[in-house]
Amino acid sequence: MKAFDLTQLRFDDSGLIPAIVQDAENGQVLMLAYMNQQSLQMTLETGLTHFYSRSRQRIWQKGEESGHIQRVYEIYFDCDEDALLIKVEQVVAACHTGRRSCFFRRLHPSPEASAELTQQQFDPEAVYGGSLAILQQIFDVIKDRQARPQPDSYVSGLFSKGQDQILKKVGEEATELVVASKNGNPEEIIYEAADLWFHALVLLGHHGIAPSEVARELRKRYGKKSKAEYR
Missing domain, CATH: 1.10.287.1080 (MazG-like)
Known part of the structure; x- marks a missing residue:
């Protein structure tokens, strides 16, 4: 099978493409991050997710500090070729707060915009030191x-x-x-x-x-x- 040409994807004017990360086992949406072509290539080569930080202006590997890495199972792109869906095996937690998913606060329906979904929170230092x-x-x-x-x-x-x-x-x-x-x-x-x-x-x-x-x-x-x- 011919390898897919990554340049066919529609990166934005900053060279980035949004990537939705999903738990391969249960379908839970874990996080949203951005990739450039290099971080996507590194993800394909290593089997571990790599993203581009817009604030730090550098490529980073998910879990490089916490140990909460993501092992890639499958990568899809949408019909417009301007967004990615990455199915992973998540080690411990995807969110920097220690929660399994970054999407733990409910906007609607809820009487309080800040209402949180029940979700176990992990302390990375307690788990791994x-x-x-x-x-x-x-x-x-x-x-x-x-x-x-x-x-x-x-x-x-x-x-x-x-x-x-x-x-x-x-x-x-x-x-x-x-x-x-x-x-x-x-x-x-x-x-x-x-x-x-x-x-x-x-x-x-x-x-x-x-x-x-x-x-x-x-x-x-x-x-x-x-x-x-x-x-």
């Missing part, structure tokens, strides 16, 4: 140092020395974590685990693999009864 988002943030910096090497950057230095040096560091950090575990000092274990995770992110960057791909693989395994080691 911010821990998942930092991995992606660090990975973004790693990829930037790979694309734009800096003379004083440790990461740029690793990439310049090639895969063997990266593998050596991963091996060294794994050994140091084993030693820390044998020593039984929690602070030392946390420190060495952070070192290992960091260098594993560098290794992923070398291969062009995003942390979300590893998370997706873990999620697939967790859902299989045969993978008892994940339970």
Whole structure:
């Protein structure tokens, strides 16, 4: 099947097109955001929604800070080719308030314009403690140092020395974590685990693999009864 030419879509004068995001499982409308051609292409390539922020004037990945990513199932465009419908698997909540959907306030019919629909609210910090988002943030910096090497950057230095040096560091950090575990000092274990995770992110960057791909693989395994080691 011939790939669809994204330039056939009718982006507005600012190069944007509205995108309605819908829960693929139950049809709930989750949010409305805007895409430009680049963010749409990134969405197609990664399988995760990327949008263009009109206020921040930059592309952003949904869940890049909260960890509440959206895995894309299907993308449709309307008859006028000037709007998108994206069906996703939503992780936790789509709204920045912590609610499942951004559409939780009722305008009509209601005696009060501010009347809210009953909807469970999630606290991202309570759910994740911010821990998942930092991995992606660090990975973004790693990829930037790979694309734009800096003379004083440790990461740029690793990439310049090639895969063997990266593998050596991963091996060294794994050994140091084993030693820390044998020593039984929690602070030392946390420190060495952070070192290992960091260098594993560098290794992923070398291969062009995003942390979300590893998370997706873990999620697939967790859902299989045969993978008892994940339970």
